[in-house]
Amino acid sequence: MEAVETSTTCMEYLKVVRGELEQLIRLLNVKEHQMQHLMVVADLAYAWGVMGEYIPLMHRRIQQDPGAVEKLRATFLKLASVLDVPLIRVTESDSPDAPSVAQHYSTKLVVFLRKVMDIVPITVFEKLRRVVALQTEHMKLLPARLEVDDLPKVSQPRLRYNLALLTHEISVFTQGVLA
Secondary structure, three states: OHHHHHOHHHHHHHHHHHHHHHHHHHHHOOOHHHHHHHHHHHOOHHHHHOHHHHHHHHHHHHHHOOOHHHHHHHHHHHHHHHOHHHHHHHHHOOOOOHHHHHHHHHHHHHHHHHHHHOHHHHHHHHHHHHHHHHHHHHOOOOOOOOOHHHHHHHOOHHHHHHHHHHHHHHHHHHHHHHO
16 A cells, blocks of 8 residues: 555556546436536537538638548538437427428538538549649650660659549549548
8 A cells, every 4th residue: 555655656547547437426417407408508509600601611621631521521410410409399399390390401401511512523623624634735645665764754753643643632532422
């Protein structure tokens, strides 16, 4: 016991464990009405008013990083879960308006998704235009017969790298849209 009390590492570890256990006890004592309050706060229903302001930021991010399209999936899924809260309340009240409320929020979600995803085909076709320009305007055709010594002169590594990068970005866009 004395060795534990004199070791600062052990004491620090025990302090952290105690804090974690106290937090766990607090979580276990959460009442149902507190959980309902937490659900209301975390439901993101307020987000509908401000989500439109983030569309230009999302567009810039998508243009800079094709992998961002796949990451948007989580955002879209969270927004879809936002629809659950109003629908639960309408369903609990046995309102006959549940289908029309569901249709309204679904339409809002689809409109938002379209606005965000509008940039994808624009960006893909811009990259395709650059691929075509590289292939037709900048890259030279390889001769049918080629000496090994001439290979570094005609290989055009920088252009081929740019071509590979553009085609990779297009494929990442495709994977993101499919996800």
